Amino acid sequence: MSTASPQAPTVAVETPFQRLRSQFLENRLATFGLILLALIIVPSVLAPWVAPQNPFDIGKLDIFESQLPPGSVSESLGITYWLGTDGQGRDVLSAILYGMRTSLIVAFVSVTGSLLIGATIGLTAAYFGGKVDALLMRIVDLQLSFPAILLALILLSVLGQGIDKVIIALIVVQWAYFARTARGTALVERNREYVQAARCLALSPQRIIFRHMLPNCMPPLIVIATIDLAHAIAAEATLSYLGIGVPVTQPSLGMLIANGFEFMLSGQYWISFFPGIALALIIVAINLVGDHLRDILNPRSAQ
Amino acid sequence: MLLFIINRLIQAAGAVVVMSMLVFIGLYLIGDPTAMLVSPEANDLERAAVRQAFGLDQPIWMQYLTFVGNAARGDFGRSFLTGQPAMQLILERMPATIEMVVVAIGFAVLVGVPLGMLAGLRPKAASSKAVMTVSILGFSLPTFWIGLMLIMFFSVYLGLLPSSGRGSTVSVGGLSLSVLTPDGWRHLILPALTLGLAKAALIIRVTRAATREVLPMDYIKFARAKGVRPRRVVGVHLLRNILIPIVTVTGLEFGQAVAFAVVTETVFAWPGMGKLLIDSIIILDRPVVVAYLVLMVFFLIMLNLVVDILYMAIDPTAREKVRD
Numbered sequence: 001m002s003t004a005s006p007q008a009p010t011v012a013v014e015t016p017f018q019r020l021r022s023q024f025l026e027n028r029l030a031t032f033g034l035i036l037l038a039l040i041i042v043p044s045v046l047a048p049w050v051a052p053q054n055p056f057d058i059g060k061l062d063i064f065e066s067q068l069p070p071g072s073v074s075e076s077l078g079i080t081y082w083l084g085t086d087g088q089g090r091d092v093l094s095a096i097l098y099g100m101r102t103s104l105i106v107a108f109v110s111v112t113g114s115l116l117i118g119a120t121i122g123l124t125a126a127y128f129g130g131k132v133d134a135l136l137m138r139i140v141d142l143q144l145s146f147p148a149i150l151l152a153l154i155l156l157s158v159l160g161q162g163i164d165k166v167i168i169a170l171i172v173v174q175w176a177y178f179a180r181t182a183r184g185t186a187l188v189e190r191n192r193e194y195v196q197a198a199r200c201l202a203l204s205p206q207r208i209i210f211r212h213m214l215p216n217c218m219p220p221l222i223v224i225a226t227i228d229l230a231h232a233i234a235a236e237a238t239l240s241y242l243g244i245g246v247p248v249t250q251p252s253l254g255m256l257i258a259n260g261f262e263f264m265l266s267g268q269y270w271i272s273f274f275p276g277i278a279l280a281l282i283i284v285a286i287n288l289v290g291d292h293l294r295d296i297l298n299p300r301s302a303q
Numbered sequence: 304m305l306l307f308i309i310n311r312l313i314q315a316a317g318a319v320v321v322m323s324m325l326v327f328i329g330l331y332l333i334g335d336p337t338a339m340l341v342s343p344e345a346n347d348l349e350r351a352a353v354r355q356a357f358g359l360d361q362p363i364w365m366q367y368l369t370f371v372g373n374a375a376r377g378d379f380g381r382s383f384l385t386g387q388p389a390m391q392l393i394l395e396r397m398p399a400t401i402e403m404v405v406v407a408i409g410f411a412v413l414v415g416v417p418l419g420m421l422a423g424l425r426p427k428a429a430s431s432k433a434v435m436t437v438s439i440l441g442f443s444l445p446t447f448w449i450g451l452m453l454i455m456f457f458s459v460y461l462g463l464l465p466s467s468g469r470g471s472t473v474s475v476g477g478l479s480l481s482v483l484t485p486d487g488w489r490h491l492i493l494p495a496l497t498l499g500l501a502k503a504a505l506i507i508r509v510t511r512a513a514t515r516e517v518l519p520m521d522y523i524k525f526a527r528a529k530g531v532r533p534r535r536v537v538g539v540h541l542l543r544n545i546l547i548p549i550v551t552v553t554g555l556e557f558g559q560a561v562a563f564a565v566v567t568e569t570v571f572a573w574p575g576m577g578k579l580l581i582d583s584i585i586i587l588d589r590p591v592v593v594a595y596l597v598l599m600v601f602f603l604i605m606l607n608l609v610v611d612i613l614y615m616a617i618d619p620t621a622r623e624k625v626r627d
Contacts, residue, residue, distance in 0.1 A: 142318070145555075145607065147562030150599065157584040157592065158329035227443075234445040241447045242569055242581055257451065264451075264459060265466065273455065276448055287443050 023296050033288025040282050044100035051097045052079045055090035056251055065089045067263065070270050084270040086256070087263060092270060096278045098251035103282075106163060106246075107232035110170035115225050117171065118178020123209045123217065125179070126186030137183065143176040152239060161247040166239060170232050181224055185217040192216075219297040226290035230283045237279055253279050308608065315604035322600045323374075326593055327367050374597065380590035382583075389594040393576050398478045399469060400568065400575030404560045406482065406495040411502035412553060418503075419510025420537070420545070426515065434507060441504025446563055450497040450570035457493060465490050467572035494571040498564060502556050509552045513545035520544075547618050554610035558603045 014022075025031050043050050065072075065081075066089040072081045083092040125136040143151075155169040189195060190213070198208045239245030240254030248255065253275045260271025345353075354360045361369070373380065379390045422431040458466035470490035472479040481487025517523065518541070526540050527533075565577035572578070576595065583591040 145603065146600075147559050147603075149565060150562045150596075153565065153580070153584060154326060154329070154592075154596065158326075230443050234443065234448075238445050238447055238566055241445075242566065244581075244584060254447075257447075261451070264455060267459065269455060269459065272451060276451055279448060280444055283443050283445075284440065287439055291439070 020296065024292065027292045027295075030288055030292030033285045033292075036281060036285040037289060040100065040278070040285065041104060044097050044104055047094070047097040047101045051091075051094035052082075053091040053094040055095040055098060056249070067268055067271075069268075070274075083274045084268075086260060086271045092256075092274055095251060095256055096253065096275050099253040099256050099275065100278060100282065102163065102246060102250060102252050103233045103236055103279075106166055106170065106236045107229045110167045110174065110232050111225050111228050113167065113171040114174035114228070115178050115221060118175040118180075119182040119214060119217070119221060120209075121175070122179040122182025122184075123186045123213055126183045126190055127205060127209050127213065133183075136179070140176045140179050144180070148173045148235070149238070152235065153242075153244065156239060156244045161244060163246055163250060166236055166245050169239075170235055173235070174228060174232070177224060177228070178221060181220055182217055185220050186213055189213050189216050223290060223294040223297055226286065226293055230286040230290070233279070233286075234283060308612075311604075311608050311611070315601065315608070318604060319597055319600050320371075323371075323593060323597050324367065326596050327370065328363065370593070379594035379597070382591050383588050384583075384586060384591075389590040390598070392591060393579060393595055393598060396574060396576040396579050398480065399573060400561060400564050400577055402480055402482055403491060403494050403498065403567070403573060403575065404557065404564055406491055407497075407499035407560055408502060408553065408557055410495060410499035411506050411556075412549075414499075415503040415506025416510050416549060419507040420514050420541070422507065423511040423514025423518070424537070426511075435511070438504040438507045441507075442501045444501075446497060446501060446566045447570050449500055450493070450567060453493050453497055454570070464493055466493070469574055494567050494573050497570065498560055498567045501563075502560060505556060506549065506553065509548055510545060513548045514541065517541055517544045547614065550613055550617060551610055554606060554613065558606045561602065562599065 024034075048054070065085055066087050068081055068085045070082060070084040070092075072084065073079075079091065081091050081093070083096070086092055086095065121136055121140075125133040152169045152173050155172055156165060159165040159168065194216075195208060195212060198212050203212075236245060236252070237254035237257070240252040241258045243255075243258065245254060246252035256275040257272045257279070260268075260273075260275070264272045351360070359366070370380065377390065378388065381387060382389050382392055385392065418434050422434045425431050454466045457464045468490055469481050470486040470488075471484045472481050472487055473483040474480075475483070481491050523536060523540055526536050531540070562577075564573075564575055565580055567573065568575045568577040569581055579591065580595050582588075583595070
C-alpha cells in the first residue's frame with residue numbers, strides 16, 4: 001500500500017512484476033508468442049504511418065492494378081504489392097494492417113468493458129451473497145446457456161452496423177464469463193482477514209469491493225481477459241465475415257477474407273489467404289501468451 | 304422426476320416469452336419494414352394500405368399480443384420477402400442443418416473421445432502434448448477460417464470436394480437428406496468437418512480432464528490389482544465413468560453447433576436454416592428472425608432437458624438428488 005520514499009535504502013528484492021517477467025521468459029514458446037504479438041501489434045497500431053498505402057482512401061487506389069499477384073510492382077504508385085492486391089486494387093498488406101488495427105481496437109475495448117462490468121457484477125454478487133447473488137448468477141447462467149454467436153447476431157440486427165455496435169455486442173456476450181470468474185474468486189477472498197478487518201472498520205461496501213477485494217481477484221481475471229482477446233478478435237472477424245459487423249467503409253480482416261472468397265475459387269488465393277494467416281497468427285500468439293500466463297498466475301498449477 | 308420435467312417446461316415457456324418480447328421490441332425499434340414491402344414509387348395511400356395489411360399501423364403492444372395469439376396457434380406470420388409462413392420456411396430448411404450438425408457431432412465424438420483418453424492416460428507422451436496443442440488451435444481459430452482453409456486445400460488446390468451446396472438429396476418421409484447419396488456425402492464432408500473440428504477439440508479436453516480425474520480412483524486401482532486386463536479397465540471401468548461429463552458436454556454442444564451452423568452454412572452456401580437467418584437479418588425480414596429465435600430458444604431448452612434426463616440415466620447419484 002505504501003510507496004517507498006526516495007531516501008529509503010534500496011534492497012535487492014524482486015518486485016512481483018520482475019518475478020512475473022523472469023518466470024514468463026523461462027518458457028520459450030510463450031516468449032515466441034509475445035514476440036509474434038509485438039510484431040503484429042506494433043505495425044498494425046502504426047498502420048496509418050507505416051502501411052505502404054491507405055487502402056480505404058479511394059483516391060490512392062489504382063483500379064487497373066486489381067487482383068495482382070504477390071510481389072507485383074505498381075506502375076502508377078511506385079510501390080511493391082508484397083502480398084498482391086484485391087479486387088479493387090488495394091494493397092493486401094496495407095489492408096491487413098488497417099484491418100488488424102480495427103480488430104485490436106474492438107478486442108481491447110470490448111474485453112476491458114466486459115472485464116469492468118463482469119468484475120463489478122461478480123464481486124457484488126459474492127460480497128452480498130443471498131438473494132442478490134442468486135439473482136445475478138441466474139442471469140449469468142441464462143446468458144451463458146444461450147449461444148454467444150446468436151446473441152451477437154440478434155444484437156447487431158437490432159443495433160445496426162458499426163465498430164461501436166460490434167463492441168457493445170461483444171461486451172454483452174462476454175461479461176458473463178468475467179462475472180462468473182470474479183464471483184468464484186471473490187467468494188474465497190470474502191472470508192479472508194483483510195476483508196473482515198475492512199468490514200470492522202465500517203468501510204462502505206463500495207470501498208471494500210473495489211479497493212480491497214478487486215486487486216486480489218485480478219490474477220484469474222487477467223488470464224481470462226488475455227485469452228478473451230483472441231475470442232473477441234475471432235468473433236469480430238466472424239461477424240464482419242457474415243456482413244453484419246464492421247461496415248463496408250471500415251477496414252476489417254473478416255470482410256477482407258469474405259471479399260477474397262470469390263477470387264479464391266478462381267485461384268487468386270492471396271486476397272483471402274494472407275488476411276486469414278494474419279488472423280490465425282494473432283489468435284495463436286495470444287493463446288500462447290495467455291496459456292503460459294495462466295500457468296504462472298494460477299498457484300495450483302505453479303507447483 | 305415428473306415434477307422436475309414439469310418445472311423445467313414452465314421455465315422453458317417463461318424463457319421463450321421473455322426472449323420473443325425482447326426480440327420483438329428490439330426489431331420494432333430498428334425500423335420500419337414498410338420500405339421493404341412497397342416499391343419506392345408508392346404513394347402514402349399505398350404505404351398505409353400495406354402497413355394496415357401487415358398490422359404495422361397498430362401500437363407495439365397490440366402487435367405483440369397479436370403475434371402471441373397467432374404464435375399460440377402455430378402461426379408466426381409470413382415472410383415479408385416470399386409471403387410464405389415464416390415457421391414453414393424455417394422448418395423446410397431445418398433438416399439440412401440438423402443433418403450437418405449430427406454428422407459434425409458424430410465426427411467430433413468419434414475423434415475426440417479416443418484422442419482425449421489417450422492424452423489423459425499418457426499425459427507426458429509427445430503425442431498427447433501434440434493432441435492438446437492442436438486442440439487449443441481447434442477451438443480458438445474462427446470456424447469460418449477453418450472452413451476457408453479446407454475449401455482452399457480440398458476444393459481449390461486438390462479439386463477433390465465441392466465447396467458449396469448440398470448435392471443430390473433423397474426424400475425420406477418428406478425430409479430431403481444428403482447423407483443417403485454419395486454426391487450428398489461429398490458435399491457434406493467439408494461443412495461437417497469445419498463444424499466438427501472445434502467440437503472435437505472441446506471433447507478432447509473434456510475427455511482428458513475426466514480421464515485424469517477417474518484414473519486415481521480406488522475402483523480403477525482395485526480392478527487393476529484384481530488382474531483385469533488393461534483393455535477392459537480402460538474400455539469398461541474408465542469409459543463408463545467418464546461418460547457422464549462427455550454426454551453432458553456433447554449434448555449441450557449440439558445446441559451450440561446448431562447455432563454455429565449459421566457461420567458454416569454461410570461459408571459453404573449450405574441451404575440450412577442458419578443461412579436463412581443471416582439472409583433474413585440482412586434484409587430485415589422480421590417474422591422469419593423472430594420465428595427462428597423462438598424455435599431456437601425452445602430447442603435449446605428442450606435439449607437441456609434431454610441432457611439432464613440422460614444424465615440421470617447414467618449417473619445414479621444424480622437420480623437420488625432429484626428424488627430428495
